[in-house]
Amino acid sequence: xxxxxxxxxxxxxxxxxxxxxxxxxxxxxxxxxxxxxxxxxxxxxxxxxxxxxxxxxxxxxxxxxxxxxxxxxxxxxxxxxxxxxxxxxxxxxxxxxxxxxxxxxxxxxxxxxxxx
Amino acid sequence: xxxxxxxxxxxxxxxxxxxxxxxxxxxxxxxxxxxxxxxxxxxxxxxxxxxxxxxxxxxxxxxxxxxxxxxxxxxxxxxxxxxxxxxxxxxxxxxxxxxxxxxxxxxxxxx
Numbered sequence: 001x002x003x004x005x006x007x008x009x010x011x012x013x014x015x016x017x018x019x020x021x022x023x024x025x026x027x028x029x030x031x032x033x034x035x036x037x038x039x040x041x042x043x044x045x046x047x048x049x050x051x052x053x054x055x056x057x058x059x060x061x062x063x064x065x066x067x068x069x070x071x072x073x074x075x076x077x078x079x080x081x082x083x084x085x086x087x088x089x090x091x092x093x094x095x096x097x098x099x100x101x102x103x104x105x106x107x108x109x110x111x112x113x114x115x116x
Numbered sequence: 117x118x119x120x121x122x123x124x125x126x127x128x129x130x131x132x133x134x135x136x137x138x139x140x141x142x143x144x145x146x147x148x149x150x151x152x153x154x155x156x157x158x159x160x161x162x163x164x165x166x167x168x169x170x171x172x173x174x175x176x177x178x179x180x181x182x183x184x185x186x187x188x189x190x191x192x193x194x195x196x197x198x199x200x201x202x203x204x205x206x207x208x209x210x211x212x213x214x215x216x217x218x219x220x221x222x223x224x225x226x227x
Contacts, residue, residue: 042217042219043160043217045216056215090159103148103214104150104165107159107160109159
């Protein structure tokens, strides 16, 4: 199973709402990632978890709160978002970020988020 | 930090070979260069990866010259389904693996 799943596929939320995005993989990968992608732009890294610990936070505003409950799951908690946060949120996983040698990320299909 | 430069867009016809070149600086000797493909409203998909000379798999080839300041993704005999955005991601000289997407190259394949 080389699939990364993300739920929900689409999410519309108001600026005062609290919602969560969920990502799951069963490939035994120990690194998981959140990216944000605006229309016609490349994905931008937000967070990296390595062995369930946050290893990279790309100065993301605190209204985005990541969580890695176990090695298969990654959540992104959303609170008090702004309309400019509307984007495609992509989750990815890889075997390990620390090892040298070949390295490949597997991406999920993304969650299309609209903030109204 | 390694920074990449790719053509913004390219056009081709079905059956042609397409070469997309990515320029990157500050690539360490054993750093890998990875290419991803992305279709609209989908997550990127791994195409190929290498760190020297030439790598070939069932869908593409990757050429890396000795100075490692660029790499070229070669797609043989493209089809309409190869219309997508292609991203080059080198490992960063800070030791970070391929995490930073450049602007990408939008390939349009015509019939």
